[in-house]
Amino acid sequence: MYSDNFKVFSGSSNPKLAERICKELNVPLGKVKLSRFKSGEIYCLYEESMRNCDVFLVQTFSHPINEHFMELLVMMDAAKRASARTINLVVPYYGYSRQERKAAPREPITAKLVADLMNAAGADRVITIDLHAPAIQGFFDIPVDHLTGLDLLSAHIKKKNLENLIVVSPDAGGVTRTENLANVLGAPIAMMFKKRYAHNEAVVTHVIGDVEGKTPVIIEDLIDTGTTIVNVVESLKERGANDAYILATHPVFSGPALQRLDHPNIKEVVITDSIAIPEDHSARFTVLSVAPLLSRAISIIKNGGSISSLFKYGGV
Numbered sequence: 495m496y497s498d499n500f501k502v503f504s505g506s507s508n509p510k511l512a513e514r515i516c517k518e519l520n521v522p523l524g525k526v527k528l529s530r531f532k533s534g535e536i537y538c539l540y541e542e543s544m545r546n547c548d549v550f551l552v553q554t555f556s557h558p559i560n561e562h563f564m565e566l567l568v569m570m571d572a573a574k575r576a577s578a579r580t581i582n583l584v585v586p587y588y589g590y591s592r593q594e595r596k597a598a599p600r601e602p603i604t605a606k607l608v609a610d611l612m613n614a615a616g617a618d619r620v621i622t623i624d625l626h627a628p629a630i631q632g633f634f635d636i637p638v639d640h641l642t643g644l645d646l647l648s649a650h651i652k653k654k655n656l657e658n659l660i661v662v663s664p665d666a667g668g669v670t671r672t673e674n675l676a677n678v679l680g681a682p683i684a685m686m687f688k689k690r691y692a693h694n695e696a697v698v699t700h701v702i703g704d705v706e707g708k709t710p711v712i713i714e715d716l717i718d719t720g721t722t723i724v725n726v727v728e729s730l731k732e733r734g735a736n737d738a739y740i741l742a743t744h745p746v747f748s749g750p751a752l753q754r755l756d757h758p759n760i761k762e763v764v765i766t767d768s769i770a771i772p773e774d775h776s777a778r779f780t781v782l783s784v785a786p787l788l789s790r791a792i793s794i795i796k797n798g799g800s801i802s803s804l805f806k807y808g809g810v
Contacts, residue, residue: 500796501544505553505569508770511586512552514785516530519792524549528565536565538572549578550792555589557748563589563608570615580618582795584788584808586768587716587744593627595631609633621791623768623784624743633758639791640657643743643766644671645806646782648678651711651739660684660708662738664726668714675713675741684710686726705773706734709761716744717765720751727759737761743784744768752776 503511503524516523525541551573566583573581584759593604605627612620613635621639625631631638633662659681663672669685677681684703710730717723717740727738737759745765755763764780765771770779790804 499547500550501542501547502550502552502792503540503569503573505551505562505565506555507556507565508552508554508586508767509766510770511554511783511785511788514783515552515584515789515792518789520783526581528569536561536568538565538568540572540576543576544573545577545599548580548582548796549573550582551582552584552586554586554769556587556746559589563611567611567615569611569706570617570798574616581616582619582621582792583612583617584792585620585622586620586766586784586788587746588625590628591630594627594630596727603753605630606633619795621788621795623766623787626715627741639795639801641784641787641791641801642805643768643782643784643787644674644678645768646784647713647741647743647764648675649779650782651679652739656709656711656739656791658708658736659733660703660705660710662686662703662705662710662712662726662730664712664714664722671713675711679711681711686729701729701733705730707736709736712738712740714742716746717742717751717755717763718746719748720754723760724754724757727757740764745771745781749773754780 501524502516502521503526506528513523517781527539527541529537530536551569553562555562570581590604590608596603614707617636619637623641624643625640655719660680661672661676661681663685665686669755672683687700712726724742739761740763742765752775756778762780763778766782766784768784791801794801
């Protein structure tokens with residue numbers, strides 16, 4: 495797919511994913527110098543021309559999210575001033591997506607603010623995966639290609655040929671995602687109800703569905719601290735369920751989440767490389783790459799075609 499008017503550059507958040515994307519596309523990863531002044535300010539210098547090029551910037555919003563977001567804005571500004579023809583953002587994990595509405599008086603809608611800043615900085619397109627709230631697409635005034643990791647995650651579970659499965663939604667907000675996976679696996683659904691006392695603090699209060707003697711498959715768009723997942727797993731175990739399989743697209747993994755999820759009642763945690771995690775993780779974790787999905791999306795955008803062709807079980 496190599497051409498002189500098409501270039502991919504990586505921010506500092508997940509360079510290995512950017513390398514995998516370029517390998518899939520058979521293009522070299524663009525050369526860019528990213529550094530910090532002693533004051534902490536970000537410096538960006540592209541070490542090759544991008545005049546009249548379609549530029550793709552790969553940057554996921556992992557910790558430290560504010561640092562990585564500002565770095566992306568600086569990269570966009572440098573690309574715009576270097577006369578790039580289009581600036582396309584490959585943002586596998588869109589941070590601040592859990593702040594997509596006002597849940598209390600005097601709160602911000604930070605997901606909209608982030609979109610506004612990207613628009614203002616000169617983005618022509620955004621490619622992302624499994625937004626926490628699909629309506630965030632409407633916060634942009636530019637095309638947003640919203641991909642899903644469902645096919646990747648479900649294919650991994652289907653290969654195991656597990657019996658007596660039940661797909662579990664950890665909360666009411668994840669029911670659509672759970673239904674989609676249940677349809678793929680041909681399994682029944684259970685749903686948890688929880689009470690949230692503070693950010694990242696929730697307690698399961700009710701379980702709807704018969705889980706006794708069944709193998710739960712719990713699906714989430716992201717896992718942050720892991721506290722909710724562990725609470726769900728322990729509640730299912732108390733009701734006679736087998737050890738659980740956990741599926742999630744985005745391993746945000748704040749604090750001791752990796753250690754917390756290395757739980758005796760969790761059989762496997764299946765995640766993607768949308769966010770880089772330490773390589774010395776427990777064997778309980780399986781990391782699937784979204785590079786083929788993102789590279790195919792980039793190829794379609796560059797050469798023409800339908801993004802919906804990437805969704806075996808329906809887009810989002």
